Structures are given as structure tokens and as C-alpha cells.
Amino acid sequence: MTEMKELSYVDAIIEGIAEEMVVDPKIFHMSTEAPRRLQEEFGFPRVRQTPIAESALTGMAIGAAAGGYRPIVDWRLVTFCFVAMDQIVNQAAKIHYMFGGQTRFPLVFRTTVGGGTRRAAQHSQSPYSMFMQLTGLKLVLPSTPADAKGLIKTAIRDDNPVVFFEAGRLGGVKGPIPNGDVSIPFGKADVKREGKDVTVVALAWMVHEALAAAEELSKQGIEVEVIDPRTLVPLDIETIRSSVFKTGHLVIADEAPAAASVSADIAARIVEDAASFEALKAPISRVTGLDAPIPYSPSLEDYVFPDRSRIIEAIRRIL
Amino acid sequence: MTNLSPERQRAMLRRMITIRRFEEIASEKFRSGDIYGVVHSYAGEEAIAVGVCEALRDGDQIISTHRGHGHCIAKGADLNRMMAELYGRADGYCKGKGGSMHIADFSIGMLGANGIVAGGISIITGAGLAAQMDGNGAVAVGFFGDGASNAGPFHESINIAAAWKLPVIYVCENNQWAVNVPALESVATPNVADRAKGYGIPGIIVDGNDVFAVHNAAVDAIARARAGQGPTIIEAKTYRHRRHTERLDQPDARPSEEVNAWLQEDKDPIQRMITTLQMQEDLLPPTVLENLKTVVENELAEAVSFAEKSPFPTKESALQDVFAE
Incomplete structure (x- = not known):
């Protein structure tokens, strides 16, 4: 290779x-x-x-x-x-x-x-x-x-x-x-890390925060599956549903605020489907940006944006 | 003055009459409930679309406004498919998805009517960029009104077109009223064309109800664009015969004396053209004019019949064409 x-x-x-x-x-x-x-x-x-x-x-x-x-x-x-x-x-x-x-x-x-x-x-x-x-x-x-x-x-x-x-x-x-002419189809989520205990759907920067959270929780015996949808339209809800069937727990992590968001849409699609709703063993938890325009000062901005520690808290809350 | 052949002059007159009668029928069918939503009549402004489009050739592109029927007809769109679109039928140009404000025919370089004031100006500028990169001498013409000239896309687009010497002709149809806002109170300069100075390009003012004046101005601007010398603003002064839309529940703020003055024969672009043609020996004998009107009437009767016979689109088609496959 x-x-x-x-x-x-x-x-x-x-x-x-x-x-x-x-x-x-x-x-x-x-x-x-x-x-x-x-x-x-x-x-x-x-x-x-x-x-x-x-x-x-x-x-x-x-x-x-x-x-x-x-x-x-x-x-x-x-x-x-x-x-x-x-x-x-x-x-x-x-x-x-x-x-x-x-x-x-x-x-x-x-x-x-x-x-x-x-x-x-x-x-x-x-x-x-x-x-x-x-x-x-x-x-x-x-x-x-x-x-x-x-x-x-x-x-x-x-x-x-x-x-x-x-x-x-x-x-x-x-x-x-990867070498060569490698294109990636739209509408195909990527499982960035496999795990059996909880599914974390994360977007963009939050994928890396979720992977860091998974690494830390793994040391404590919690295996996190991290899924990156990669495209929002079309959205690969099937890969997310399959993961929920396996883990029974769903956390959605996104920097955007929670209202009318990607995280809201994914949560709705999971619970309005009878099978994935049935598979859930706990409420869905969202880790999102707070409802404020993004502030300048580091202490403020870091507070408004979610990070790996909030993902860990969310996972702990529903497990 | 014009050096167009008699055949072409008669063809231009026929198109102007076609537009006028199309609009009269559209208004009638709107009132009878066969056409839905909203119809913006181009009646009174026919000389601009016809005068400009007569100066274009195949491969040139135009874009239109919410008042778009005249531009479609002037560029050679099919009357049957236009009427079927107004009727919301499956055989319409947009399969019943667009209606009066969204008729397009990309196969003839008509990039669409547009429901947003100034919405088409930057799109036609991009068509001009494509034409420049193609390097085949094609030009792009953006039609818009005095209202659009007050909106941001006018400035952004013309600045880029001028800076890049794009082959675009910006044709402002100044009908003096932006819905119910008079241009006198809303355009900061006496003429929209005055703004051309700010972009370092020619700004030409023409009598928009004189089809030959419009045509001559278009010929010059198009030649300039084809030669790589960049864009021109043509301001054609005109007046719409009808209120902003055919909806009678919306007000018409224009003073009735003003409207009436513009409805007189000596102001009407079609009557003026007929008079001009009839002053020249043998150019438009009465029988030829009558015959021409009959041909137009028959074509439009056929268009209405075509529209009436066309089925309404199936429900399933509502979810088709969201994305290109």
C-alpha cells in the first residue's frame, strides 16, 4: 500500500x-x-x-x-x-x-x-x-x-x-x-468511530470533540459510536437509525443553536419513526451552541460553544 | 429613421400587436378566473422588447422581470406554451410550476421572467460573463424597470460588468412607476441613464414608445458589446397602460389625467409604428395591416385553445424537478 x-x-x-x-x-x-x-x-x-x-x-x-x-x-x-x-x-x-x-x-x-x-x-x-x-x-x-x-x-x-x-x-x-481520484457520494454518513453504548451524531468541528470525548469515555468502559452525516441535504438518516438500533442512545452535537436546527431535525426524524423510537432507551440529548450571537471575549465565546466536556456530560446524563 | 427592410418592419409590428393582444387576452382570462394569482401587463411597453430583440441574433440571451410576457414573445417564445403556463397546465413552459412571473425558454436564450425586482440583473451579468468566456461574440440583455434601478443588484452588477467589460446591455424600461412609487420621487437623478457615468459606460436615453429609436440604440450598444467594449445602459422612457397588476383589489396611485394622456394614439407605441409605416408608400397597405391582425388573432385563439385542452399537472409532478437528476 x-x-x-x-x-x-x-x-x-x-x-x-x-x-x-x-x-x-x-x-x-x-x-x-x-x-x-x-x-x-x-x-x-x-x-x-x-x-x-x-x-x-x-x-x-x-x-x-x-x-x-x-x-x-x-x-x-x-x-x-x-x-x-x-x-x-x-x-x-x-x-x-x-x-x-x-x-x-x-x-x-x-x-x-x-x-x-x-x-x-x-x-x-x-x-x-x-x-x-x-x-x-x-x-x-x-x-x-x-x-x-x-x-x-x-x-x-x-x-x-x-x-x-x-x-x-x-x-x-x-x-x-487517499491517493487517486477519490470522490465521496452525497447522502452517505461516515461512522468515524464504532461503539456499542451510545451514538453521537456530530457536525464539523464537533466531530473532533466527539472523538475526543469517545476516547476519554472508552477508558471508563463506555464505547461511543461517532457518526458524521457529512451532507445535510441529502441527509443519511438510515445510518443514524441503524446506529440507534445498536446503541439505544442518541446524542447530537452541533455548534449551531438548538432551535430549528440540524439537531432538531435529526431528533424529530428518529422519534417520528416507530422503530427507532422504540429502540431508544433514554431521551435524546442535544449538545448545541447557546442562544446568543457569538461573543468576542475568549471566556464568553468558549462558554457559548459546546465542547467535549459537554458531550461527555450529555452522554453520562442519558446512559 | 431605420434601414430595416419592409419585411422586418412588418414582422416587428406583428410582434408588437401579438404582445398587446396576448396581454389583453391574459387580462380577460385573469378576470374570468382561468388565470390565477397575478398578471403584470406589458401593454404600452411593446416597442422596447421588440426594438431590442430585433437587434439580437441566435445565441444572445435575455432576462426579464415580473412583467415578462412581452420579452418572451419578442425573443420568439411559443405562444401556446406561454398561454398554457398562465393557465397552470402541464404543457406550459414550466409544466405549471411557474405561471406568469416565471416563464422561461432556455432553448431560445430567454433566461426567465423573475418575481423579484432586480432579481435578474446579476444573473444576466453572469450570462454575459459566460458569453465573454465563450468568446463567440454573443451578448446578454437584462430588462428591468425604474424600480429595480434603485436596488443594490443594479449597482453591484453594472460595476462588475463595466470593470470586466462584459457584453451586457442593461435596458431600463422606465415606465415611471415602481408599483405605486413615482420615479420622480424615488430616482435620485433625473434619468436612470445618468448613473452610467458612475460606471464609466455609455448611458443612452431613448423614447421607449418609438420602436425604431429603441432598435437603433440597441444596435449601437450590441455592436459595442460584441466588439469587447463592455456594457451600456439604455433607458427607454415609457408608460404602462395598465395598473401594476391586473388585480383590481390593489390600488393604482397614478393620476388618471396622466394615464389617459399616455393612452392616446399619439403616445401608443403600436399606433405610432403604424403611422410611421403608413407614411411610406406601399409599406403597410390597409389590407396588409388587417391581414396581419387576423393572423395574430388566429394564433392567439389557437394558444387559448391549446391551454384549455392541456391537462392540469399531476399531483406527483409537484415533487419532480426539485433537483436535477
Whole structure:
């Protein structure tokens, strides 16, 4: 077996984009800060540095996609895309459907989510569940460099608008990257650690916190199964249900606040299904961000965001 | 003045009459309950869509607004499928999923009507970017109103188009009322086209009810765009004959003297074109005009019949086309 190389989360995404750009000349990348590797490898006009105009760029991606291109627009921080909401909500998400499926709009919006970077409320948020209401967008949220690379390739090849959420805090985190052209299908959760006692579904940064919690609890004889859905639309609820059948206990860990969230949706889907409801031996427990805009001061931000200790508390509470 | 051939002039007149009659029938069928929701009539503004689209060629793209029927017809959309869409039927352009505000025909470069004011401006700018990257000389035309010119996408998009010299023509149909807000009170400059200076591009003002003036302005702007010289704003001054929508339960704030003045024959774009054509010998004899009107009437009767015969979409189809497979 050949040795796997290591890449950071961000570099893995850029590598995935670069590999796809080599294969398909219709792919181009627009952002207010062009990734250096893409600029060096492809340059203008396929890699464009743009005005700070997220609304226009989002709409332009739609128009270019209608013209046979496969644009990638990097909004950068997710909070910046809120100025483009008409183009995201009314145009990108609905345009295929409301025109009766006449044409395809293959486009990818990249954006970073999360916090923990001491940049306060307007530069920190995890609002992916808002986008889950916008039927018509596929939503990706990887937690490792390998997943990020494999999923960005699938996102680019998909014929629909895809929002590719990148966990900002994971950007520099390194991990092994499989060799070759490895894409990862949408709608396929990954069991990051197997365990028989409790299922923890975790998103993005929280996957790593859950794995740390599992490691610690393992020393005390509690075996935690950690599942990363990886894509929110489509959501692989079956893998989660299978795990619940095995463990009978479910904890959901997400940085976003609890209201109308991914964690709420997963919990609802598990309890509204008779079989998985029956399998539960205890109430579902959610570990989420608190209901506050993300504050600046480390002591405040660290309090608002959940972490491994809160996951451990939640597990203890229901076991 | 125009150097268009007599055939093309008559074809343009026919399209303008088609749009007017399509709108009159749509209003009638809205009142009778055959068409649902909302209908925005393009009556009175026909010279703009026809004047601009006559200057386009295959491969060029346009995008429209909530008042979109005229642009569809001017770009060559199928009347049967348009009417069927208004009727909410399975054979409509959008299989009954879009209705009046969302008719599109991507096969002819009509990227859709749009229910959001200013919603299409950045999309057509992206179509212009695609055309520029294709390098085949195609252009993109964005139609929008005076209301949209006050919204953010107008500025963001035109700035990028100007900075990147994209082949886009921004056609502002200034009908002087944004729903019930008068342009006089809401547009900061006397003319929307004045704003072109801020982007370093030409801003042309034309009489939007003079189809030849619109056409000439479009020809110049399109030539400029095809030559790689970037975008142009064309402001076509016009007036809508109807209130904002055909819904009578919504107010019309426009003074009736103003409306009546614009409804006179000397202001009407179709009457003006007929008068111009009839001033030239043999260009539009009365029998030719009558014949042309009859042809249009027959086509639209056929469109209504097609729509009436088309089935309503099946319930199952409501969950189709959410995603492209």
C-alpha cells in the first residue's frame, strides 16, 4: 500500500478543485481572494479575483451556469452571504424547479462556518439549518481533509446548486488524503468511530470533540459510536437509525443553536419513526451552541460553544 | 429613421400587436378566473422588447422581470406554451410550476421572467460573463424597470460588468412607476441613464414608445458589446397602460389625467409604428395591416385553445424537478 500524503483541510479542498478544473474546462472560481494554488495553476480567466459583491457574484454564478459553465463562488465567511440572500433563496434554490426543470444549474458556493476564532458575531455563525429550509440546495459540511476533498469533487460534478460549508476552525488541521481520484457520494454518513453504548451524531468541528470525548469515555468502559452525516441535504438518516438500533442512545452535537436546527431535525426524524423510537432507551440529548450571537471575549465565546466536556456530560446524563 | 427592410418592419409590428393582444387576452382570462394569482401587463411597453430583440441574433440571451410576457414573445417564445403556463397546465413552459412571473425558454436564450425586482440583473451579468468566456461574440440583455434601478443588484452588477467589460446591455424600461412609487420621487437623478457615468459606460436615453429609436440604440450598444467594449445602459422612457397588476383589489396611485394622456394614439407605441409605416408608400397597405391582425388573432385563439385542452399537472409532478437528476 502506498503511503498516504497529508494535507490541511483547506488545501485538500483546493486540491479537489484543482483536480476537477484540470478535467473540466467549464469550471471557474470566483472569490474576493483567489486561492494562490489555483491562481498559479490556472490563472485568469478561470480563477478570478472579484469585487466584494456577494449578491452579484451569486447571481452571476447562476447566469454562467445557465450558459454551460460550472462556477464556484467562494463567499468566504457565511455571514457575508447574507447580503446575497435573494440570489440564494429566490433564485439559486428555486430556479430549476420553477422553470419546470428546463435547464441545469451546476454551481458551488463555498463558505466557512463556525467560530472559535475570536472574531465575534458578524464573523462567526453556523446557520446551515436555515439553508435546509430552502428546498433546492444541496448542503455539504465535511469534518476532515479527506472528506472535504472527496466531497468538493462531488459538489463540482453535481448538476445542482451546492452550498459547501467549510468549518473555519478546521482550515489548518491536517489529515491523510487517499491517493487517486477519490470522490465521496452525497447522502452517505461516515461512522468515524464504532461503539456499542451510545451514538453521537456530530457536525464539523464537533466531530473532533466527539472523538475526543469517545476516547476519554472508552477508558471508563463506555464505547461511543461517532457518526458524521457529512451532507445535510441529502441527509443519511438510515445510518443514524441503524446506529440507534445498536446503541439505544442518541446524542447530537452541533455548534449551531438548538432551535430549528440540524439537531432538531435529526431528533424529530428518529422519534417520528416507530422503530427507532422504540429502540431508544433514554431521551435524546442535544449538545448545541447557546442562544446568543457569538461573543468576542475568549471566556464568553468558549462558554457559548459546546465542547467535549459537554458531550461527555450529555452522554453520562442519558446512559 | 431605420434601414430595416419592409419585411422586418412588418414582422416587428406583428410582434408588437401579438404582445398587446396576448396581454389583453391574459387580462380577460385573469378576470374570468382561468388565470390565477397575478398578471403584470406589458401593454404600452411593446416597442422596447421588440426594438431590442430585433437587434439580437441566435445565441444572445435575455432576462426579464415580473412583467415578462412581452420579452418572451419578442425573443420568439411559443405562444401556446406561454398561454398554457398562465393557465397552470402541464404543457406550459414550466409544466405549471411557474405561471406568469416565471416563464422561461432556455432553448431560445430567454433566461426567465423573475418575481423579484432586480432579481435578474446579476444573473444576466453572469450570462454575459459566460458569453465573454465563450468568446463567440454573443451578448446578454437584462430588462428591468425604474424600480429595480434603485436596488443594490443594479449597482453591484453594472460595476462588475463595466470593470470586466462584459457584453451586457442593461435596458431600463422606465415606465415611471415602481408599483405605486413615482420615479420622480424615488430616482435620485433625473434619468436612470445618468448613473452610467458612475460606471464609466455609455448611458443612452431613448423614447421607449418609438420602436425604431429603441432598435437603433440597441444596435449601437450590441455592436459595442460584441466588439469587447463592455456594457451600456439604455433607458427607454415609457408608460404602462395598465395598473401594476391586473388585480383590481390593489390600488393604482397614478393620476388618471396622466394615464389617459399616455393612452392616446399619439403616445401608443403600436399606433405610432403604424403611422410611421403608413407614411411610406406601399409599406403597410390597409389590407396588409388587417391581414396581419387576423393572423395574430388566429394564433392567439389557437394558444387559448391549446391551454384549455392541456391537462392540469399531476399531483406527483409537484415533487419532480426539485433537483436535477
